[in-house]
Amino acid sequence: MTADQDPTDARRRTLRERHAEALDLFTDRVHAIRPDQWHAATPCTDWDVRELVNHLTVEQLWVPPLLDGAGIEDVGDAFDGDRLGEDPVAAWDEAAAAAREAFHARGALTRTVELSYGRTAAHAYCAQMIADLVVHAWDLSRAIGADEHPSKALVDFTRHEVEPYAGNLASSGLFAKPVPPPPDAGAWEKLLAQLGRRA
Numbered sequence: 001m002t003a004d005q006d007p008t009d010a011r012r013r014t015l016r017e018r019h020a021e022a023l024d025l026f027t028d029r030v031h032a033i034r035p036d037q038w039h040a041a042t043p044c045t046d047w048d049v050r051e052l053v054n055h056l057t058v059e060q061l062w063v064p065p066l067l068d069g070a071g072i073e074d075v076g077d078a079f080d081g082d083r084l085g086e087d088p089v090a091a092w093d094e095a096a097a098a099a100r101e102a103f104h105a106r107g108a109l110t111r112t113v114e115l116s117y118g119r120t121a122a123h124a125y126c127a128q129m130i131a132d133l134v135v136h137a138w139d140l141s142r143a144i145g146a147d148e149h150p151s152k153a154l155v156d157f158t159r160h161e162v163e164p165y166a167g168n169l170a171s172s173g174l175f176a177k178p179v180p181p182p183p184d185a186g187a188w189e190k191l192l193a194q195l196g197r198r199a
Helices: 009-031 049-067 088-104 122-144 152-172 187-194
Strands: 112-115 118-121
Touching (some): 009 122, 009 152, 049 088, 049 112, 088 122, 112 122, 118 122, 122 152, 152 187
């Protein structure tokens, strides 16, 4: 199925299930952050814990307007800067709830959205968001000492989403260069290695 083909009802149900699970995974990690950990280093070398959570929060804030048909220029700089304020956990919870509601609305996954690289099927956008949540949940888990292993369903979904273009991610500047996986690496560890992360 190509990105512009409408997925079946079963595929849409799976997307909604995986999206909810990925949001819950990241939310669990956000709620586990201790007060003294917000400026701890993360595997994303440009971001500390607060900056990582802010990045994911901003991504969720974009979901409702994009699914409502707004373009990049329409939103402009509305979500620039620090969106966490004095209560970062509450800011994440509010943004995550709005993104969940938007993606789970009737017909949402059959729409088309305008992303930075052009018009994209909403179901493909949702799949990208799921993978991003799962990988960054690992980053946050590593930073705060939480469980680093998502469910098999999320691992399988993220591998299926990322592997077709994993070889080009380093050149995009969004990910570090791939690293050798451990000799006994499983599917999750191999995917992390592809994304420049040492499990």
